[in-house]
Amino acid sequence: MSRNLLILAAAPKLSELRDTLVRLEDTIIFALIERSQFKHNSNIYAANEMRFRDGYSGSFLSWFLKEVESVHAKVRRYQSPDEYPFTDNLPDPVLPPLEYPPVLVDPQSININDEIFNMYVNTVVPGITAQGDDTNYGSSATRDIECLQALSRRIHYGKFVAESKFQDPKTHDEYVQLIKEKNRDRLMELLTNVHVEEQLLKRLKAKALIYGQDLSTASLSPDGSINANGRALLGLNSLSASSSEVSDDKIKTRVDYDLVVSLYRDYVIPLTKEVEIEYLLHRLDNN
Numbered sequence: 001m002s003r004n005l006l007i008l009a010a011a012p013k014l015s016e017l018r019d020t021l022v023r024l025e026d027t028i029i030f031a032l033i034e035r036s037q038f039k040h041n042s043n044i045y046a047a048n049e050m051r052f053r054d055g056y057s058g059s060f061l062s063w064f065l066k067e068v069e070s071v072h073a074k075v076r077r078y079q080s081p082d083e084y085p086f087t088d089n090l091p092d093p094v095l096p097p098l099e100y101p102p103v104l105v106d107p108q109s110i111n112i113n114d115e116i117f118n119m120y121v122n123t124v125v126p127g128i129t130a131q132g133d134d135t136n137y138g139s140s141a142t143r144d145i146e147c148l149q150a151l152s153r154r155i156h157y158g159k160f161v162a163e164s165k166f167q168d169p170k171t172h173d174e175y176v177q178l179i180k181e182k183n184r185d186r187l188m189e190l191l192t193n194v195h196v197e198e199q200l201l202k203r204l205k206a207k208a209l210i211y212g213q214d215l216s217t218a219s220l221s222p223d224g225s226i227n228a229n230g231r232a233l234l235g236l237n238s239l240s241a242s243s244s245e246v247s248d249d250k251i252k253t254r255v256d257y258d259l260v261v262s263l264y265r266d267y268v269i270p271l272t273k274e275v276e277i278e279y280l281l282h283r284l285d286n287n
């Protein structure tokens, strides 16, 4: 029997992993809302645009990421199999290592944070922020790091999802066969669940719509009760006799809900699947 099959612990159930992915949707939406309150501040993404007293050359965000990740590395953040750094040459932890049950094969070998970083800086930030510069560089970069960490955690979670699918007795043999054949296309078909993806995108739109509400203004009456607009937005329309007051125009929210949906549809889900495929293709390397 293979060395890996002997030493790996049972992977969490797919339903438990999906629960974590659902929770991470909330983290990601709130992080995007936090970032979107500041302007684009493109200065912080351009190399050599800002002068550093310590002589660093690169963008302000890259400098800040390195500083933050250095501190986090010292408290062993990146020893956890679901945390991946964006920068390298990080310091060793000051704490002794923790014993994680070995669920993944070679968890550190796949890290697509460069791709996530470029997607975030070039596509997400310009989409969720207003153009311009409000000089809130530190605040913007702090929120950027929160968004990046949440997206990275979510996307690399694909390794646990892939391991769970690989260990599932119903599909195990088929996965082994396709991995041996290095059949990327069929692996993609086998790990894809269109229904789960459709449900996710619907749920995401509803969440972004609800979490993005500014309940203090548009949705509240002067006495603090939820008005017709708020009732409609929170799905209470059927209880409201005066729902006709609510306009059908696109609802203005703190983060564009269609953008959140396209972020997931075009990047988060495809990148998660890329991680799943890469993980599976190397799953039998040491056997």
Ligand SMILES: O=C(O)C(=O)C[C@]1(C(=O)O)C=C[C@@H](O)C=C1
Residues within 6 Å of the ligand: 018, 021, 161, 191, 192, 193, 194, 196, 197, 200, 268, 269, 270, 272, 273, 276
């Ligand atoms: O839930 C799964 O089965 C996953 O593989 C995760 C995920 C996703 O990224 O949300 C990716 C692929 C599937 O088609 C469905 C959902």
